[in-house]
Amino acid sequence: MSGVAAVPEYVVLQPTTLCNLDCTYCYLPHRALDRRMPVEVARAVAADVNRWAADNERFSVVWHGGEPLAAGRDHLAALMAPFEGVEHHVQTNATLIDDRWCNFFAAHRVRVSVSVDGPAVRNGQRVTRGGAPAYERIVRGVDALRRHELPFSALCVVSDPRPELAAELYAYFLDLGCDVLGINIEEQEGVNARANAHAESDVRGFWAALVEAWRRDPRIHLREIEYTLRYAGAVLAGTADGVLPRRLDPIPTVAADGRVFVLSPELAGFTDRRYGDFSSGTVRDTPLAEILAGAVERTPWLREFLDGVEGCRATCPYFGFCGGAHAANRYFEHGRFDVTETDHCRNSKIRLLEGVLDHAANR
Amino acid sequence: MPPTGDPVEARLRANAEGLNALLAEAEEARAARAETGGDGDSAVCAWNHFENIPTFYNWNNRPR
Known part of the structure; x- marks a missing residue:
């Protein structure tokens, strides 16, 4: 793997900066403001995306927030209208989902992923703007999805990974009925400055216990475990060199105002004396394809990040599994992009692989 | 290249028996999913x- 591709396999769009929740670990700086994406911005993105989608078996547009449903059905439909031949995905807190939204998802063939951190007692950080627990509203939204038989994924933030938590969480998500589950150990990024260092034994034990729980009833597609097994299988088959993509997908995030952020949506809304506003341009004056083609030359932090990836490759024995520390984690933990190991690496890559190995070794 | 003879890959290979059992179950589970x-x-x-x-x-x- 080397460098950043000029053509993505999916794009992330921010229909509004607003979120109706105020989760304590959220990284978004402007989530209290309702700055909506103008339809002209969506049209500008679609001009290139539709061409890419025509050349790809699958190409996805991800509506990511703020809370994308806070943009409203009419506006979201207007933003989706210029896109052709793409899959639409939405990452939502589920609190606004009702029968009408379910009909919207079905009509527009939108794939839904819900953010929920487990049972009520584990959702204390997911709160409304008034500070009230959001859990009951989240569950009502999920109930609507189930009532309409819409399949969904779930994303779970874990702030305090410990072995004893794993079985409880997995049982919860089995009962919730999601097809797919991703586990995000809380990260220090954006406006969330909380440190995310944990004892190695706790995190390793958490992942090992999660494998144990998953193995008893592997109905859910569990992102971290399956990716790790994919790598392990490739190593055992002698094909590990083919696991990482040849080039990093730029994963452009187009913010509500049209600015484009490659690789890390978490950087949107921040400025730095050395890196400016982190954007690589705006689709208001430059086609997305042109922005991506020139991104490495025109984006100071991106060149530094690629040096950091080479640093990871040269020094980290887990590089073949991971592909290098994520840009936002480097910046928000260390203030620059050419550093290497982060707490996120330790929590969500290194200890994940070690936890799976611990499980396999002890069986 | 990572430093060193790929110690991570070496440990994965050293645990091939346990990993292969896990991989087989994972494959079966994927096949069973709708x-x-x-x-x-x-x-x-x-x-x-x-x-x-x-x-x-x-x-x-x-x-x-």
């Missing part, structure tokens, strides 16, 4: 599309 039918309508579609399903499936620099 979403592997490939009709494109479920939340996740197929193993070979795993990394290309957005919002959180991409391993590097995924939005989250």
